[in-house]
Amino acid sequence: MxxxxxxxxxxxxxxxxxxxxxxxxxxxxxxxxxxxxxxxxxTTRSSKQEVLERLEGMGLTVTKADVFTPAQAAREWLLRNGLAPYLLVHPGLAPDFYDLPHRDKRAVVIGDAGEAFTYAVLNEAFRELCAGAELLALATNRTFRDADGGLSLDAGPFVAALEFASLKRATVLGxxxxxxxxxxxxxxxxxxxxxxxxxxxxxxxxxxxxxxxxxxxxxxxxxxxxxxxxxxxxxxxxxxxxxxxxxxxxxxxxxx
The missing domain is CATH 3.40.50.1000 (HAD superfamily/HAD-like)
Incomplete structure (x- = not known):
């Protein structure tokens, strides 16, 4: 049943x-x-509030409890384990990580950062991992359907690159x-x-x-x-x- x-x-x-x-x-x-x-x-490009507003705009009645996102899981993981985030995410997702307490130990949180996936920021995240940070992957999707109708790289390939370089296995939250x-x-x-x-x-x-x-x-x-x-x-x-x-x-x- x-x-x-x-x-x-x-x-x-x-x-x-x-x-x-x-x-x-x-x-x-x-x-x-x-x-x-x-x-x-x-989704790792939109905050949970933006997702709720999009659904409501389409005529769906939803509450926060109805929607599960990787960012929500990551925030709970960070609080539970006493770590602060080093964010490698799309700017639209940053509000889901506001107001987390400062911690000495950190975790690299990687999602679909879009145009922010530059060599410089990936290398900085790599150095954080080498310094002892944990690696949290909001998702490991290979591709997503972009606004032009074609497939584009999602977060998964970038998670794999950091895993390969740092010899660390990501904790996947989505x-x-x-x-x-x-x-x-x-x-x-x-x-x-x-x-x-x-x-x-x-x-x-x-x-x-x-x-x-x-x-x-x-x-x-x-x-x-x-x-x-x-x-x-x-x-x-x-x-x-x-x-x-x-x-x-x-x-x-x-x-x-």
Whole structure:
């Protein structure tokens, strides 16, 4: 029996500032069916408040508790472990790290910094790691669908570069980390075996969710999806469907 659904945002609910047709209605149908929902995003260019405002602007009623982001997980990790952040993130994400206490020990926090990924800042982060800083990756996605419709480098390649140079393994806080999926499910009291993930990334969304123990993961052919993605990574999707509206049909038809 399916009790809960995790929904990716970019590429599933919206592309850029535009809602994907049928997505908002699909969310309403899932809620009407009595399914618990959480939006789990690997976005590392927008603060959580900006994500909430974007969703509300598209007609979705959401609360802070409904949305899980890697920055939220990183902030909690830093507080729990008594470290201060050395931020290598997009300027739009910086507000999620405001007001953290000063600490002598630091952790390099890397997300999709966009144009800020210069040799100088990457080398400075490398030196922080050599001096003893921990390495926190907000996400390890290879690519994302950019505003021009093409694929662009995401944070993953830059995380790999710092890992290679520093000989340190990053602690991954977003998808595909099992802890990220499980925390989102725990917040709505849903065991993994009674949950479905819907995403456009066959590696981080789909394979990651299935490795975390979710009962199913649906790959949509919107967003960053490219022909053949359903066969590129293991575990493979439970099903590949056109979009969130089709995924909703699939979930409701099989929920029992």
């Amino acid at each position: 399916t009790r809960g659904v995790l929904l990716d945002l970019a590429g599933v609910i919206y592309d850029g500032e535009t809602a994907i047709p049928g997505g908002v209605d699909a969310v309403a149908r899932l809620r009407k069916a009595g399914l618990a929902l959480r939006f789990v995003s690997n 998808k595909p980390s099992p802890a990220f999926f499980l925390a989102a499910l725990a917040s709505m009291g849903c065991p993994p075996g009674q949950a479905i993930m819907v995403g456009d990334d066959a590696e981080s969304d789909i394979a990651g969710a299935l490795r975390a123990g979710l009962s199913g993961a649906l790959l949509v052919r919107t967003g960053k999806y490219r022909q053949g993605d359903e066969k590129r990574f293991d575990p493979r999707p439970t099903a590949t469907v056109a979009d969130l509206a089709a995924a909703t049909d699939w979930i409701i038809a099989r929920r029992d």
